[in-house]
Amino acid sequence: MSVTGRGGLSRRLTRGLVDQAAPGLRWAVAVVLLGVSGLFGGLDTVADPQAETVAAGTPVPGGPWEVTIHEAGIRRELGKLRLKNEGDRWLYVIATVRITAEESTMLPSDLLVLDGVTGLVAPTPEESALERDGSRLRLLQPDMPERIWFVWEQSGSAPVPTSLTISVEQRTWREDSLGGEWHWMDVDAKGDDNPAGRVTVPVKADTTPPSASPSPSAEPSASTRPRPSASPKPSTSRSPSAGPTP
Known part of the structure; x- marks a missing residue:
């Protein structure tokens, strides 16, 4: 989820303006910002775009x-x-x-x-x-x-x-x-x-069993595919080039 304000005010911007204000004025700044954001629909939650x-x-x-x-x-x-x-x-x-x-x-x-x-x-x-x-x-x-x-x-x-x-x-x-x-x-x-x-x-x-169960080294044919080997199982680890952030 991302958070944005329709008038261009985000939670991050609001927090930054409040933090920069003098200690005695922070409550006043917060009230003003909340009032202004309310005029533009407030700080709304916007769903991340869904995959097509x-x-x-x-x-x-x-x-x-x-x-x-x-x-x-x-x-x-x-x-x-x-x-x-x-x-x-x-x-x-x-x-x-x-x-x-x-x-x-x-x-x-x-x-x-x-x-x-x-x-x-x-x-x-x-x-x-x-x-x-x-x-x-x-x-x-x-x-x-x-x-x-x-x-x-x-x-x-x-x-x-x-x-x-x-x-x-x-x-x-x-x-x-x-x-x-x-x-x-x-x-x-x-x-x-x-x-x-x-x-x-x-x-x-x-659910009909295949007509043959050839070894992976046999020549491929349209009637016997697929022929993945039974062992060993492929590794579930990701490669460094396509893996998650450390």
């Missing part, structure tokens, strides 16, 4: 990356991945990510956040893999788009979503308040910044 919700296939720029959500779906089995709990299901999102920064970038674990989905074993994906060969997601190179599968495990007792609203996180290029260096960091130093955008996409429910 767009349709699938629309690129969402998030600072060092651009994310295009293509589809989402449900699978009972997914290559060699193994569910932690019998009866659970895989919930996946397919997206193209293009690095717009000048340096190679490791995507943060919370790049995509599923809004309002219940029963997730973890809020971040259990696995993220390149669609072209099923390899585990690592550093992405600038201006080389990659189509990626992001996979979550959802409890079998949770309702199957018919659509997903996916928040795409963002970073901004700014100075580190501690070291003075410039990095891609959270927009808000507290990590409370809004997402770059939200994408709503229908969920394809496919």
Whole structure:
């Protein structure tokens, strides 16, 4: 939330004028300022702008990356991945990510956040893999788009979503308040910044097991994708180039 006055008076300005006044006059200055601000609607709270919700296939720029959500779906089995709990299901999102920064970038674990989905074993994906060969997601190179599968495990007792609203996180290029260096960091130093955008996409429910479970090293084909490896799990730590403010 941000606080502004319609007449141009903010809480910070009001506090500054009162502090600069002589001790004996501070109450008088405060009364005058409150009266003037009342004429212009007072000191109002203004909601921070909400992230735009767009349709699938629309690129969402998030600072060092651009994310295009293509589809989402449900699978009972997914290559060699193994569910932690019998009866659970895989919930996946397919997206193209293009690095717009000048340096190679490791995507943060919370790049995509599923809004309002219940029963997730973890809020971040259990696995993220390149669609072209099923390899585990690592550093992405600038201006080389990659189509990626992001996979979550959802409890079998949770309702199957018919659509997903996916928040795409963002970073901004700014100075580190501690070291003075410039990095891609959270927009808000507290990590409370809004997402770059939200994408709503229908969920394809496919509970039929895949016809094959090839190894990640096999040649890719349209009928056997995705093939993310079962282990090890990707690290949930953020890279220094796209992480939060220290």
